[in-house]
Every structure is written in C-alpha cells, then in structure tokens.
Amino acid sequence: MRKHLLSAADLDREQATLVLDTAQQIEAALAGREVKKLPTLRGRTVVNLFFEDSTRTRISFELAAKRLSADVINFSAKGSSVSKGESLKDTALTLEAMGADAVVVRHSMSGAPHRLAQWIRGSVVNAGDGTHEHPTQALLDAYTMRARLGRLEGLRVTIVGDVLHSRVARSNVLLLSTLGAEVTLVAPPTLLPVGVETWPAEVSFDLDASLKADVVMMLRVQRERMAASYFPSPREYSRRYGLDAIRMGMLADDAIVMHPGPMNRGMEIAAEVADSVRSTIVEQVSNGVSVRMAVLYLLLGGAEVPL
Amino acid sequence: MTWLLRGVRPYGEAAVDVLIRDGIIADVGPRLAAAGAERVDGAGLVALPGLVDLHTHLREPGREDAETVQTGARAAALGGFTAVHAMANTDPVADTAGVVEQVWRLGRDSGLVDVAPVGAVTVGLGGTQLAELGAMADSAARVRVFSDDGFCVADPALMRRALEYVKAFGGVIAQHAEEPRLTVDAQMNEGVHSARLGLTGWPAAAEEAVIARDVLLAGHVGSRLHVCHVSTAGSVELLRWAKAKGFDVTAEVTPHHLLLTDDLATTYDPVYKVNPPLRTAADVQALRKGLADGTIDAVATDHAPHAVEDKECEWGAARPGMLGLQQALSVVIVAMVETRLLDWRGVADRCSIRPSRIGGSVRDGHGAELIAGAPANLVLVDAAARSVVDPAELASRSRNTPYAGMELPGRVVATFLRGRPTVLDGKAQA
Ligand SMILES: [Zn+2]
Numbered sequence: 001m002r003k004h005l006l007s008a009a010d011l012d013r014e015q016a017t018l019v020l021d022t023a024q025q026i027e028a029a030l031a032g033r034e035v036k037k038l039p040t041l042r043g044r045t046v047v048n049l050f051f052e053d054s055t056r057t058r059i060s061f062e063l064a065a066k067r068l069s070a071d072v073i074n075f076s077a078k079g080s081s082v083s084k085g086e087s088l089k090d091t092a093l094t095l096e097a098m099g100a101d102a103v104v105v106r107h108s109m110s111g112a113p114h115r116l117a118q119w120i121r122g123s124v125v126n127a128g129d130g131t132h133e134h135p136t137q138a139l140l141d142a143y144t145m146r147a148r149l150g151r152l153e154g155l156r157v158t159i160v161g162d163v164l165h166s167r168v169a170r171s172n173v174l175l176l177s178t179l180g181a182e183v184t185l186v187a188p189p190t191l192l193p194v195g196v197e198t199w200p201a202e203v204s205f206d207l208d209a210s211l212k213a214d215v216v217m218m219l220r221v222q223r224e225r226m227a228a229s230y231f232p233s234p235r236e237y238s239r240r241y242g243l244d245a246i247r248m249g250m251l252a253d254d255a256i257v258m259h260p261g262p263m264n265r266g267m268e269i270a271a272e273v274a275d276s277v278r279s280t281i282v283e284q285v286s287n288g289v290s291v292r293m294a295v296l297y298l299l300l301g302g303a304e305v306p307l
Numbered sequence: 308m309t310w311l312l313r314g315v316r317p318y319g320e321a322a323v324d325v326l327i328r329d330g331i332i333a334d335v336g337p338r339l340a341a342a343g344a345e346r347v348d349g350a351g352l353v354a355l356p357g358l359v360d361l362h363t364h365l366r367e368p369g370r371e372d373a374e375t376v377q378t379g380a381r382a383a384a385l386g387g388f389t390a391v392h393a394m395a396n397t398d399p400v401a402d403t404a405g406v407v408e409q410v411w412r413l414g415r416d417s418g419l420v421d422v423a424p425v426g427a428v429t430v431g432l433g434g435t436q437l438a439e440l441g442a443m444a445d446s447a448a449r450v451r452v453f454s455d456d457g458f459c460v461a462d463p464a465l466m467r468r469a470l471e472y473v474k475a476f477g478g479v480i481a482q483h484a485e486e487p488r489l490t491v492d493a494q495m496n497e498g499v500h501s502a503r504l505g506l507t508g509w510p511a512a513a514e515e516a517v518i519a520r521d522v523l524l525a526g527h528v529g530s531r532l533h534v535c536h537v538s539t540a541g542s543v544e545l546l547r548w549a550k551a552k553g554f555d556v557t558a559e560v561t562p563h564h565l566l567l568t569d570d571l572a573t574t575y576d577p578v579y580k581v582n583p584p585l586r587t588a589a590d591v592q593a594l595r596k597g598l599a600d601g602t603i604d605a606v607a608t609d610h611a612p613h614a615v616e617d618k619e620c621e622w623g624a625a626r627p628g629m630l631g632l633q634q635a636l637s638v639v640i641v642a643m644v645e646t647r648l649l650d651w652r653g654v655a656d657r658c659s660i661r662p663s664r665i666g667g668s669v670r671d672g673h674g675a676e677l678i679a680g681a682p683a684n685l686v687l688v689d690a691a692a693r694s695v696v697d698p699a700e701l702a703s704r705s706r707n708t709p710y711a712g713m714e715l716p717g718r719v720v721a722t723f724l725r726g727r728p729t730v731l732d733g734k735a736q737a
Contacts, residue, residue, distance in 0.1 A: 087616060087619070087620055088620055088621055088624075089619050089620065107621070109621040109622065109623035109624065110494075110504060110505040110506050110575075110622065110623065111504065111505075111506070111575030111621065111622045111623075112621045114574070114575040115575055115576075115620070115621055115622075118576075129505070130505050130506075130623065131505035131506075131507075132504060132505030132506075133505065167505060170503070170505060193501070193502035193508070194497050194498060194501070194502060194508060194510070195497075195498050195499040195500070195501065195502030195503070196502055198499045198502070199502070199503075
C-alpha cells in the first residue's frame with residue numbers, strides 16, 4: 001500500500017483486492033467475539049478531522065480505529081479553532097505536533113486531503129473531499145458487491161444520479177474499473193461532467209435502458225439542484241431517474257440495489273425499494289467499518305503485525 | 308551620463324555598439340568611440356526596446372503585504388520592462404483621479420519603471436455605474452486604459468457606453484472576458500481534468516461569448532476594444548474574424564497561457580490556480596500561433612502576487628493568479644523564439660512596440676525602435692543563459708511563481724530607462 005489513500009486510483013488491482021480480503025479476514029476474526037476488538041494498532045493515534053458534518057462516516061471511522069485499539073481523536077470543525085479561521089495548514093501543523101499516525105479527513109473542498117498530505121508525515125485517508133472522491137465508500141461498496149454476488153470481474157454496475165457532484169461516483173468508477181467490473185453511468189446530461197466521456201464507463205441518459213445490470217447504485221440527489229436548473233422539478237427527476245417498484249421489477253432476480261446514504265426517499269429511491277431484500281443499504285453500513293479497519297491496518301504498517 | 312554598449316545585437320542581428328547620451332540613443336554603429344562613457348560589455352547580448360506590460364497587479368494601495376509598487380517595479384525592471392500598466396483592483400479601487408495619481412507617483416518615485424495606472428471602468432468595480440473616466444484621463448496620470456479586470460464588465464449596455472465614452476479622450480476598454488453566470492464557483496478549465504478532480508469548470512465558452520459580444524459592440528460603435536489575457540483557441544478565432552472585419556480590436560496573452568496547461572491542477576497546488584484558468588495543450592498551440600501571426604497583439608503578464616496564506620491552502624480557498632514579470636521574457640523565448648514562431652523583431656513587436664501603442668506609453672518614449680535619436684529605453688538579454696527559477700530569489704514580495712524549479716533560458720543583463728540603467732549585470736539599481 002501507498003502511504004496515503006487519497007483517491008481510488010491510488011490502488012491497483014492487487015492492492016484493492018488486498019483491502020477487500022483483509023476486511024474479510026477482520027470480519028471473520030471478530031465474528032462471534034464478545035469483545036469486538038483487535039490489539040493491532042495499540043499505541044497509534046488516529047485523528048478524525050471533519051470539516052464537514054458527516055456523523056455516519058465519522059462514527060464508522062471512529063469505530064474502525066477503536067476496534068483496532070488505536071487512540072482516536074475527533075477534531076471537528078465546529079467549535080474548534082478551525083471554525084475560528086485557522087487555516088488547513090495550521091491545523092496540519094497542530095496534528096503533526098500531536099504525533100498523529102493517521103489523519104482521516106472530510107472536507108467540503110476537492111483536493112483538501114492532497115494538500116494535507118503535503119504538510120504532514122502521517123498517513124492521510126480521504127473520507128470525502130468536495131465533489132472529488134470518497135475512496136473508502138467505493139471500497140465498502142465493492143466489498144458489499146463481492147459478498148452478495150461472489151465476484152467483481154465482469155459485474156455490470158449501473159450508477160444513477162448526480163454524477164457531476166458525486167464523490168461516490170468518481171471513486172466507484174475508478175475502483176470498479178480497476179477490479180474488472182463494467183460501469184454504466186446514468187443521469188440527465190446536466191448532471192454529468194464535461195469530460196465524462198474519458199472515464200472508464202459507459203454513459204446513458206436512459207435509466208429504463210440501463211436496468212440489465214447486476215448492481216444498481218442510486219446516488220443522492222439534492223432537491224436544491226433544481227434551483228440551478230439541473231432538472232425542472234423533483235417530480236420529473238424521480239419519474240425519469242428514480243428507482244421505483246416498477247423499475248425494480250425489471251431487474252434480474254439476483255440484482256442488488258445500493259445507496260451510499262443518506263437517502264432521499266421518494267426522490268431517487270422509492271421507500272419500498274430501499275426496504276426490499278435487494279437493498280444492501282444496511283449491510284453497506286456494517287461493511288464500512290470492516291473495510292475502514294482494513295484500510296487503517298494496511299496504511300499504518302499493520303502488515304508487520306498479524307491480525 | 309553617457310553609456311557605450313559594446314557589441315550588442317539589436318533584434319538578434321549584427322553586432323554593433325550603441326551610444327546612449329542624455330536619455331537618447333545618440334548613435335548606433337560599429338566601433339563607436341566615446342570618451343568618458345561608461346562601458347557595458349554586451350558581446351552576444353540581444354538588444355530589444357524596453358518591454359511594456361499592459362497588465363500587472365501591483366497591489367498598492369491595499370495589499371502591500373503581497374506587493375508594493377516599489378517591489379513590483381523592481382521585478383519589472385529585472386524582467387526587462389521599462390513600462391507597466393497597473394490594474395485598478397486595488398483597495399481602494401483605482402476609480403478616481405486621486406487613486407490613479409497616487410499609483411502614478413509611487414511608480415515615478417520608484418525610479419525603476421514607468422507605472423501607468425489603469426482606471427476602473429465602473430465605480431468600485433461594481434459593474435453598474437461608470438467611474439469618472441474623464442477625470443482619470445485628465446489627471447496627472449493621464450489614464451488611457453480602463454478595465455474592471457478581476458471582473459468582467461458583464462452588462463452589455465454598460466459595456467457599450469464605456470466603449471463609446473472613452474473615444475472622447477482616446478481611451479480603450481480592456482475587458483476581462485468572463486461571463487459570470489457561466490463561471491459561478493469556477494475553479495479551473497472545464498474539461499477532462501476538472502471532471503476527474505471534482506473542481507467546478509470554467510468553460511472556454513464563458514470567455515468566447517463575451518469576446519464575441521464585445522467585438523460586435525466595438526465594431527458597431529466604432530470604438531477601441533482590448534481583450535485581456537486571451538486563453539482559448541476559440542477566442543483566437545473570434546479575434547481573427549473581428550480583425551478581418553476591420554474592427555479596432557487588440558488582444559493580449561499571458562506567458563503562462565503560452566506555456567502551462569490545466570493538467571497541472573492534478574497536484575491541487577493552487578500556485579496553478581489563475582483566472583482565466585490554464586487551458587489545454589491545443590489552446591496553448593492556438594495562442595502561440597495567434598501571437599505569431601499577429602491576431603494576438605501583445606504579451607502581457609497578468610503578474611498577480613499573492614500572500615502566502617492565500618496560496619498555502621485548499622485549491623477552492625486560494626486566490627487566483629501567478630507571478631509573471633520576472634520570467635515573462637524567458638517564457639516567450641521558450642514558447643515563441645526557440646520554436647521559431649517569432650524572431651527577435653517579432654518579440655520586440657509583441658512585447659514592446661504594439662503594447663506601447665495600445666496602452667499609450669508610446670507618448671513617453673516606450674516601444675521606440677533601436678535607432679539613433681530614439682529614447683533610450685532598452686533591454687539587453689543573454690538569450691542562451693539558462694537558470695533554474697528559485698522563488699526565494701525573486702524581487703516580488705510574493706512567491707507564487709508557477710515556474711519554480713523549471714530551467715528557463717534568457718537572462719536580463721541590463722535594462723535602461725530613459726538612458727539610465729535600472730538593471731546592470733543582472734542586478735536592480737535601486
Ligand atoms: Zn483578468
């Protein structure tokens with residue numbers, strides 16, 4: 001593994017597979033245990049640096065670090081020196097002085113983790129930066145697909161929604177193509193970036209024509225995008241690009257439905273779809289902890305310490 | 308003071324001596340004799356008319372922590388410039404006779420370069436109400452170039468009025484062409500790299516749409532339009548069309564748009580963040596070609612110093628802009644001379660003669676040919692000398708050069724302003 005995990009593109013096929021295999025081993029090691037804890041990262045410090053509210057991602061990383069016995073510091077932008085105008089660089093120097101071994105960073109600006117990685121000695125894990133990437137989300141999605149469907153090679157994955165603003169989509173396209181899956185992006189043309197034609201993915205504007213898939217991943221679409229004319233109304237959006245019961249009925253029998261959360265029920269996904277047996281939304285959350293444990297373990301040189 | 312420049316090559320041509328006396332080129336020819344003259348060994352050096360920059364940000368008044376007229380003037384002299392135009396987006400904005408006179412006096416006091424203040428087109432760069440353009444034109448600074456640079460004069464009716472109004476005193480509107488509704492939160496060129504990096508795109512069409520509109524307006528009312536920092540292949544095409552129609556339109560290109568491309572943003576290092584943004588390799592080629600064939604009239608630096616905290620941060624939080632004065636000629640050598648797109652006469656034309664006419668500094672003796680009787684504003688360049696750019700060695704108060712670590716050709720050995728050296732042996736004289 002490299003020192004940092006900033007982009008899903010930082011992982012080649014072998015490394016990505018190692019993360020997934022390690023997550024699986026961790027899950028097996030903890031299964032049935034009363035105390036869900038491994039001593040692997042005892043004495044190491046992991047900082048959760050969250051400039052943007054995301055309780056679910058922060059808790060997932062916090063749990064992952066604690067289950068590896070690391071010391072965890074939560075450094076949130078709210079109520080700290082960060083919100084008083086302290087620069088990212090000054091924050092980095094503070095973390096450096098604390099001796100952080102790993103910094104998990106969530107930031108509203110694309111590339112902030114890359115900047116941080118230039119200023120500190122510890123490992124940086126990108127926990128979502130602006131509209132850029134969210135590599136651990138892609139890893140947990142791949143893990144979930146592999147667990148449900150048994151493979152990734154040749155898997156047909158349709159990703160639907162606001163690709164333009166989605167860090168989840170960017171990381172998934174990169175990671176899934178590395179792992180041999182075939183990705184199709186579906187969105188109204190307004191929500192696809194100029195330049196998407198160079199991505200390792202097919203592009204379609206038609207959801208109904210893209211349902212012959214093993215996986216359908218629905219992206220969160222903010223209603224506020226309507227104000228900037230990305231689509232005329234939430235109703236038209238959900239009619240054209242929402243996954244409802246009728247569309248779910250067109251899927252293959254063993255196809256699964258994913259969503260990175262938080263969901264807009266009734267917008268991109270209907271309640272009966274979100275709550276159906278095809279939905280992996282709850283598993284995605286628990287798999288997130290295992291995958292993040294694997295990432296921290298591998299980045300912090302855990303490979304020299306047996307699990 | 309009398310100076311004898313020995314064995315220099317005007318426009319890179321045959322070696323001659325140049326005699327400078329009382330601020331004037333007294334004689335040009337082989338083996339000149341001049342008793343008591345200070346001698347400069349110019350063997351092998353290319354002599355050019357002093358460079359003229361239509362577009363700098365000297366930050367004074369308001370952001371003296373980033374640059375002052377004095378530090379910017381020193382960078383200009385070391386870059387071979389004898390005249391620079393200082394943009395109006397200072398604090399306070401240069402939208403009154405008082406502010407432009409203040410900047411003009413600071414330039415005069417520097418003794419290193421003539422500073423021609425640019426006046427704002429609209430009050431406070433607000434884009435709604437014309438500033439007192441006539442008062443600035445009539446002031447001691449004798450302003451002729453007006454620009455809201457940093458912002459586009461986006462209102463088409465206001466732009467039309469501005470173009471018309473400045474005809475009364477031979478002024479020109481220098482437009483920062485950027486349709487603001489198409490560049491909300493824009494961070495970099497919209498294309499393959501912005502898509503991957505998740506940075507909001509700045510589409511080429513946002514520049515081209517305004518240029519198309521403005522050349523039509525200039526043609527319609529018979530006014531002079533100057534287009535700042537042209538950055539796209541499409542803009543070059545539009546300008547070529549406008550010139551073919553006979554419209555009175557000129558344009559400039561920055562050194563960085565002649566050399567650098569948007570893939571540099573993949574580092575997320577905001578030293579590469581600039582407005583308009585770095586574009587694609589195809590745009591760079593079109594800009595070079597446009598400058599070579601004269602569609603683009605001038606090289607202008609858009610020298611934009613920024614304090615460390617405005618660049619040592621997230622890309623999205625950083626201010627756009629990069630230093631340019633000290634490396635401009637080097638970049639022109641790389642992009643235009645070494646590629647044989649321009650000879651040295653072409654460099655003199657695009658970096659001195661034409662900009663002096665566009666901005667009006669020709670009245671102060673800038674952009675004059677290197678012949679006997681001309682004002683002695685000139686620069687001597689060792690075109691072959693190569694060196695690695697070290698930000699710490701730059702004269703600017705800021706360090707945001709995109710060329711750090713690059714080995715570039717061209718060393719300014721001497722600059723003369725009205726017969727007085729502002730740079731000698733590569734060192735500023737004030
Ligand atoms: Zn500008």
